[in-house]
Amino acid sequence: xxxxxxxxxxxxxxxxxxxxxxxxxxxxxxxxxxxxxxxxxxxxxxxxxxxxxxxxxxxxxxxxxxxxxxxxxxxxxxxxxxxxxxxxxxxxxxxxxxxxxxxxxxxxxxxxxxxxxxxxxxxxxxxxxxxxxxxxxxxxxxxxxxxxxxxxxxx
Ligand SMILES: CC(C)(COP(=O)(O)OP(=O)(O)OC[C@H]1O[C@@H](n2cnc3c(N)ncnc32)[C@H](O)[C@@H]1OP(=O)(O)O)[C@@H](O)C(=O)NCCC(=O)NCCS
Numbered sequence: 001x002x003x004x005x006x007x008x009x010x011x012x013x014x015x016x017x018x019x020x021x022x023x024x025x026x027x028x029x030x031x032x033x034x035x036x037x038x039x040x041x042x043x044x045x046x047x048x049x050x051x052x053x054x055x056x057x058x059x060x061x062x063x064x065x066x067x068x069x070x071x072x073x074x075x076x077x078x079x080x081x082x083x084x085x086x087x088x089x090x091x092x093x094x095x096x097x098x099x100x101x102x103x104x105x106x107x108x109x110x111x112x113x114x115x116x117x118x119x120x121x122x123x124x125x126x127x128x129x130x131x132x133x134x135x136x137x138x139x140x141x142x143x144x145x146x147x148x149x150x151x152x153x154x155x
Contacts, residue, residue, distance in 0.1 A: 002053070002056070003052075003054050004052070004058075005051065005052050006050070006051050006089060006093050007051075007052065008049055008097070009048050010048070011041045012049065013048075015050060015057055016041060016048070019057055019060050020039060020101055022057055022058075023039070023074055023076055024077075024154065025078075026076035027074060027076055027135075028141060031135040033134050033135055036134070038137060041062075043064065044153060045065035045066055046062055046063070046065075046067065047062060047063045049062065049063070049093055049097070049147050050063050051077075053086075053087050057076045058081050058086060059076060059086040059087065060076055060090070061074060061075040061076075061094050062074055063094055063097060063098060065101060067112070068103055068104045068105065069103055069104065069105040069106070070107075071106075071107055072091075072094055072107070073093065073108065073109075073110040075090060079127055084138070087117060090120050091118070094106070095122075095145070095146070096120075098144075098146055100108065104144050105143060105145060105146060106143065106144040107141060107144070108141070108142055109132050109133070109139045109141055109142075110123070110138075111135075111137060111138070111139055112138045112139065115142070121144075123142040124143055124144070125140045125141070125142050126141050126143050127140050127141035
């Protein structure tokens with residue numbers, strides 16, 4: 001794929017408008033959920049990750065840090081670009097970022113339709129199914145342990 005780039009951006013970044021459209025089209029429109037203008041994008045501890053392809057925002061995930069754990073939310077890729085590794089790249093970078101931040105655990109609520117996507121990437125299901133969010137579709141909680149490097153003595 002030509003010119004693909006992963007980037008952590010600020011809530012104030014103008015590309016967050018593209019992110020909002022992407023989230024609506026991928027996560028909510030397919031379920032007939034009305035468009036929502038409130039995304040809570042500036043809550044404390046939030047980190048926004050985008051992947052661009054030829055400059056266009058094509059995938060997104062966010063990490064919300066609270067204490068020593070981080071919740072991953074709103075993982076999505078443009079339908080036309082699925083199956084090309086963008087989702088895997090987003091999740092790899094999210095976990096790496098959580099590791100860099102020194103977190104001990106990453107977790108998420110996964111739609112059961114994508115549970116296997118996460119499982120292949122090292123995520124472990126830790127709950128039964130429950131309806132969740134604005135779509136109300138079945139979800140499971142999944143976790144990814146993080147192994148932070150102990151500080152080297154004398155360094
Ligand atoms: C889930 C999603 C982010 C995956 O993105 P993607 O760019 O297509 O994923 P990738 O191409 O990186 O796929 C990585 C691997 O996961 C597999 N995979 C992708 N979607 C899958 C799914 N729904 N179920 C099982 N495996 C899946 C791919 O086949 C690939 O397997 P491989 O390692 O054998 O090559 C994308 O399908 C999406 O945006 N879905 C709609 C929004 C959504 O449901 N988000 C999750 C909310 S919890």
